[in-house]
Amino acid sequence: MITSLAYFGATSPSYKEWETFGPQVLGAELVEPGPDGAVRLRFDEVAHRMAIHPGEKDGVAYVGWATTGQTGARRIADSVSAYGLPVEQASEPEAALRKVMGFYWFIDPAGIRHELAWGQMRPRTTFLPGRAMSGFRTGEQGLGHVVFAVPDLDKSDKFYREVLGFQLSDTVIDGPIHAYFYHVNGRHHSLAIARSPNEHAAFLHLMLEANSLEDVGTALDLCEDRNVPVTRTLGCHTNDRMTSFYLHSPSGFRIEYGWGGLDVDDLWVPRYYDRTSTWGHRHQHKELSPFLVLDPQAPSN
Known part of the structure; x- marks a missing residue:
């Protein structure tokens, strides 16, 4: 699994x-x-x-x-x-x-x-953050989560659940947004998919969860100091309760940088929400276009 x-x-x-x-x-x-x-x-x-x-x-x-x-x-x-x-x-x-x-x-x-x-390798050396911070919430929950837009939402939903074994956490339908969120461990979701407006798949964002809210605030200040575009302001999601903001990476895709994500367990019952955030997460600057999945063959080195 x-x-x-x-x-x-x-x-x-x-x-x-x-x-x-x-x-x-x-x-x-x-x-x-x-x-x-x-x-x-x-x-x-x-x-x-x-x-x-x-x-x-x-x-x-x-x-x-x-x-x-x-x-x-x-x-x-x-x-x-x-x-x-x-x-x-x-x-x-x-x-x-x-x-x-x-x-x-x-x-x-x-x-x-x-x-x-x-069998991911774990070197003998200790992790040393690139700047002063408390680190990231990873461990058994892994790197974070990824979100894709897919051309056939029902087909992809069935594939991820029935073939790969992802468990549905909840569904969000908010205006044009129709998305499913899936878990494989205690993290509320490691994968989410949304309905694409066209026939192309697109990468929407990668989420990284810091160990403290202060780390998130520091990252937000750094983005402002370095003119890194913040595409959505600080806010809190309805479903996973993550307090986060979204920034534009040098390679065109967005990163959600957050703290305080909700845990789920084996008794979790899927839920439904009609909005994505309880507060914040307002669009800032011009919302960037989705990041197309251009090279699924992947580099070999």
Whole structure:
């Protein structure tokens, strides 16, 4: 089974900007780059959880999910194969690039590349945030959450629940927004999908959860000091109770930077909400266009 969001990879012509943006704004630790020059960022005891690869265009390269070992990953891979999608197993060199023992990968019905990984490496060195902060809420809950817009919401919902085993946390329908939120551990959601206005899949945002509200406030000040666009003001979501704001990353996608997310358990009953936030989260500047999923084949190094 899938246990958490393990890692995230993107391609970008602006990848070098992450060498300062990652540590100085987000608070991640900059670690050794990939063989292709990819900027790798560490958020906890795991070797790295984010990699921004050089590329001609901004795009999502892959989303990595932690699983219950190779046996668990193989079961999900078999389920994907039975659904009718081709599944590949990574070679040892490919797995070494992700700092995992191994992974299977496939392209889902919306065109998004997923990797089912096991055995994330934990170096002996201690995580050192790139700036003064208390760190990130990760551990068994993984990196955070990802949100995609998909062209066929019902088809993707069925695939994520029935094939990959995600559990529905709740549904939000607010004007043109129709979204499903899913959990695989105590985090309220590790994945969410929304109905796309067209036939293209798009990446909406990556959420990082800090260990304190003060860390969030400091990040907000840093964005203002460094002219990093804040696309939504500080606010609180209705469903996961996250206090957060949204910022525009150097590679075109948004990051939700928050604190205080709600936990769920095995007795959780899915809920329904008719608005996304209880307060705040107001649009600021001109709302940016969704970030298209451009390169699902992913860089090999």
